[in-house]
Amino acid sequence: xLSQIPLSYFLIVxxxxxxxxxxxxxxxxxxxxxxxxxxxxxxxxxxxxVAFNRYLYPEQLQGHFFALFVIAxxxxxxxxxxAIIISVYRKFMNIDVxxxxxxxx
Amino acid sequence: MRLESFLLMRHEILLTVALLIILIxxxxxxxxxxxxxxxxxxxxxxxxxxxxxxxxxxxxxEMYRTSHLIVLMxxxxxxxxxxxxxxxxxxxxxxxxxxxxxxxxxxxxxxxIGMNFMISSGxxxxxxxxxxxxxxxxxxxxxxxxxxxxxxxxxxxxxLSSALSTGIMLYGISMLYGTVGSLYFSDMAGANLNTxxxxxxxxxxxxxxxxxxxxxxxxxxxxxxxxxxxINVSSYLSVISKGAAVFTLTIILYTVFYSIMPMWKNLxxxxxxxxxxxxxxxxxxxxxxxxxLAFSSVAQAGFILxxxxxxxxxxxxxxxxxxxxxxxxxxxxxxxxxxxxVASGKEHIDDYNGLYKTNPKLSLLLMLALFSLAxxxxxxxxxxxxxxxxxxxxxxxxxxxxxxxINATISLYYYLLVVKAMxxxxxxxxxxxxxxxxxxxxxxxxxxxxxxxxxxLSPVYEFIRMFSNIL
Numbered sequence: 309x310l311s312q313i314p315l316s317y318f319l320i321v322x323x324x325x326x327x328x329x330x331x332x333x334x335x336x337x338x339x340x341x342x343x344x345x346x347x348x349x350x351x352x353x354x355x356x357x358v359a360f361n362r363y364l365y366p367e368q369l370q371g372h373f374f375a376l377f378v379i380a381x382x383x384x385x386x387x388x389x390x391a392i393i394i395s396v397y398r399k400f401m402n403i404d405v406x407x408x409x410x411x412x413x
Numbered sequence: 414m415r416l417e418s419f420l421l422m423r424h425e426i427l428l429t430v431a432l433l434i435i436l437i438x439x440x441x442x443x444x445x446x447x448x449x450x451x452x453x454x455x456x457x458x459x460x461x462x463x464x465x466x467x468x469x470x471x472x473x474x475e476m477y478r479t480s481h482l483i484v485l486m487x488x489x490x491x492x493x494x495x496x497x498x499x500x501x502x503x504x505x506x507x508x509x510x511x512x513x514x515x516x517x518x519x520x521x522x523x524x525x526i527g528m529n530f531m532i533s534s535g536x537x538x539x540x541x542x543x544x545x546x547x548x549x550x551x552x553x554x555x556x557x558x559x560x561x562x563x564x565x566x567x568x569x570x571x572x573l574s575s576a577l578s579t580g581i582m583l584y585g586i587s588m589l590y591g592t593v594g595s596l597y598f599s600d601m602a603g604a605n606l607n608t609x610x611x612x613x614x615x616x617x618x619x620x621x622x623x624x625x626x627x628x629x630x631x632x633x634x635x636x637x638x639x640x641x642x643x644i645n646v647s648s649y650l651s652v653i654s655k656g657a658a659v660f661t662l663t664i665i666l667y668t669v670f671y672s673i674m675p676m677w678k679n680l681x682x683x684x685x686x687x688x689x690x691x692x693x694x695x696x697x698x699x700x701x702x703x704x705x706l707a708f709s710s711v712a713q714a715g716f717i718l719x720x721x722x723x724x725x726x727x728x729x730x731x732x733x734x735x736x737x738x739x740x741x742x743x744x745x746x747x748x749x750x751x752x753x754x755v756a757s758g759k760e761h762i763d764d765y766n767g768l769y770k771t772n773p774k775l776s777l778l779l780m781l782a783l784f785s786l787a788x789x790x791x792x793x794x795x796x797x798x799x800x801x802x803x804x805x806x807x808x809x810x811x812x813x814x815x816x817x818x819i820n821a822t823i824s825l826y827y828y829l830l831v832v833k834a835m836x837x838x839x840x841x842x843x844x845x846x847x848x849x850x851x852x853x854x855x856x857x858x859x860x861x862x863x864x865x866x867x868x869x870l871s872p873v874y875e876f877i878r879m880f881s882n883i884l
Contacts, residue, residue, distance in 0.1 A: 326584055333577055342573055349580035356587035365594045370538075371587075374596065377538055378583060381545045385576055388549050392556045392568040399562045410563050411637045 318359035325352035339393045339403040343386060350382045421470050421479050424463055424487045424529050431455045432522045439515040449505055452518035453498045453852070460491040471535065475597060478535040482880040486660045486733060487529050493653045493740040494525055499856030500748045501645040503849070504755050509560055517557065520550040521649065528657035532664065537586050537596040540661070541579075547657065548575045548625070551650060555642035567641025574634040575624065582621020588614035601669045615670060619680065622665075625658035628718070629687040632711050636695070639707035644754050647703055648747035651710040656736045659714075663721050663732050674724050681722045682813060688715030689820040697827050702750050702760050705831070706743070709786060712824055713739060716801055719817055723804035726882035731800035733877050738785070738797040741863030745782035748857050749775050756847040762831060767840035772847070776835045778857055783828040785864050788821050793868030800874065 325348055332345030354375040361371025397403050419426065435452050442448065469480045498518075505514050527546025534540040552575065556568025590596055592611050593604045606615065624631040639647040670677055692712030699705040717739075720731040752775065753768075754760055769776040785794030798821065802814050849857070867873050 326580075329580070330577075333573075339569060339573070343576075346573070346576040346580055349577070350583065353580065353583040353587050356584070357590060360587065360591040364591065368595075370596050371590055374538055374541075374587075374590070377542060381542065385545065385549055385572070388553055389569070389572045389576065392552065392565065392572055395556055395559060395565045396569050399565045408566050408569065410566055411640050 315359060315363040318355055318363075322352040322355040322359070325349075325355070337404050337406055339396065339405060339408075340390075342405070343389050343393070347382060347386065350378055354378055418470065418472060421468065421472055422477065422533075423465075423467060424459075424484070424491070425526055425533075427459045427462060428522055428526045428529065431459050432519055432526070435515055435518055435522070439519075445511060445514040446506065448515045448518070449502055452515070453495075453502060456491075456495055456498055456518075456522075460488070460495050463488050463491050475599060476536040476539050477530075477533050479533055480880070482729070482733070483532055483664075485877065485880060486532055486657075489733070489737050489740065490525065490528060490653055490657055493656065493744060494521065494649075496741075496744050496748075496856050496859050497521075497645060497649055497653070499852045499859070500648070500744065500751055502852035504643075504645055504751060507755065509558070513557070517554070520554050524548075524550045524554075524649075524654070528653070531657060531661050534661075535598050537590075537598075540665075541583070541586070544625070544661075545579065547654065548579070551646070551654060554646045554649075555638055557646060558643050561641075563641035564643065565641075567638045570634050570641070571638045578621045578624035578631065581617050585614040585617025585619075585621070588617070598665070598669050602671055605672050606670065607673060612673070612676060615673060615677065616680070619677070622658060622662045623684070626655055626662065626714050626717075627711050628684050628714055629691045629711070630684075632688070632692070635711055636699075636704045636707040639710075640701055640703045644703060644747065644751045644760075647707070648744060648751065651706065651747070652740050652743045655710065655714065656740060659717055659721075659732060659736055663729060666721060667724065667729065678722055678724065678808075681718050682810065685715050685718035685722065685813060686816055688712065688718065689817060690715075693820050693823045693827070696824070700762055702762055702765075702831075705762065705827070706746060706750070709824070709828070710743065712820065713743075713786065715820070716798060716817060719805040719810075719813060720801040722810060722813070723808045725807075726878070727807055728804040730874070730878040730881035731797075731804040733881065734874050735797040735801055737873070737877075738793040738863070738867050741860050741867065742782050742785040742792075742794055745778060745857065745860030745864060746786065748853070748860060749779040749782070752849050752853050752857070753844060756849075757844045759844060762834055764844060765831065765834045766838040767843035768835040771843050771845060775849075778861060779835065780832050781861065781864055783831055787825045787828040789825075791865075791868075793864050793866075796868040796874075 329345045329348035333342055336342050357371040357375045393403055396408060400408055434455060438448055438451055467484050471478045505517055524547045527543045531540060531543030531547055534543055552568050552572035555571045556565050558564035588610055593601055627635040666677055689712050692708050692715055696705055696708035699708060717732060717735060720728050720735060781792060785792040788795045788798040805814050
């Protein structure tokens, strides 16, 4: 089944996800949505790693393992980021990036 | 694998043990002052043991590697952290931090473990874990001051921009994996990375590292985070964290991306000019000392690229030497700003008017540190810059050196503005005289010692140069 889907399809999906993530990161105003955009970028990386591993280098598992580590570390990162977002909310009563702008220039 | 081979990882193991001891002490005692003293003493031990001679070698199937140069880099980072601990001992005793003393030490130690793994990595998974271990706790530290709005703002700015840059870097690494088929540094060094896709992957990777070092297109987080974070955390970010990232970038450029050296040299050429110029121009208009030091550290990162661009052992030696000097110099500057901030809460350049009348010793020390940052001859900063420029000239980048010299002159202007404020400007209400604590004095005196000794003692450079050819 899998052999009927060419590798490039996976790469197109992951590239789209990556750029949607970057676009979302730059345009969204809500801190949680920005965090979701970052997760999108990391997941596009995971798709890349797993697809490359499965199609090009199936005899080794380096890509799969990298994807596992990315997932684990992304969870840690999200935990800290959400903790900081909560502390931002307590201070500013808001999680809109345009309101969290005490420091400029 | 024998038990002795674990001794190769001595730095990381010692740091982990120290971290666990602090954790147990935190659980078993209520006296926070004791924890602070215990952490400093433990870390002093870790630093001293780190200097014992160690063999070179590889561990975990080449995922972890160590050499004399790498051990030297780790020792340099340890010295910097030790000085920072001395300087923070007084700051951490303030009432608002009373209940979270051990968190500060534990988070700093865990980032240091991450940096050590990052420097020692021989595989991109190891590198990635080290990088994240060195980044995520710093974001928590930046948001350490829960009473201040700007601290939370600094934390969120740091973690989100670091997450984006790591994501971009990982995307680059995934493309490298797709084209080479392995994530080991040695396999990548053996492959020829000349295709356009690999060039793109390298640029993505460089963007991620550029964020950590705060090179110019990726420096926008620097000033805000340095201003908002507690001052000792900013100091850690600008010195130790940046130093570790510089070491790692140099090692990876010289080994993994050796095959595309002409390409990355062109890239570094442009980025170095941009970083020096933009950092300097923005530093000119800063009034808050933390923001001022932030942009000055951006400009210094541009100078460091002049050493990296050489691409040989000479460049490596000049980078390690400069970072060693930079640690003493910048910790001296941040140490004075921190001591004054603890005593009076003032961080503005205008507040420093007439400081020499009331606190002559601190003024002299800050002047020394700023002279060293600007690169004025008798102090160490001059020699650091001299070797960086030599390394760039060695590869024939004379125009780059010329632009760097012009930038060094511009930087002298704004460093002298602070010196002028302290020594010449009149102030009816200067910062009152205060006595620093013993630990702060030790931390600052170590910086003075470093600023003078490292420049004048040539064996230091010879020692670094001796190891630098072996990678």
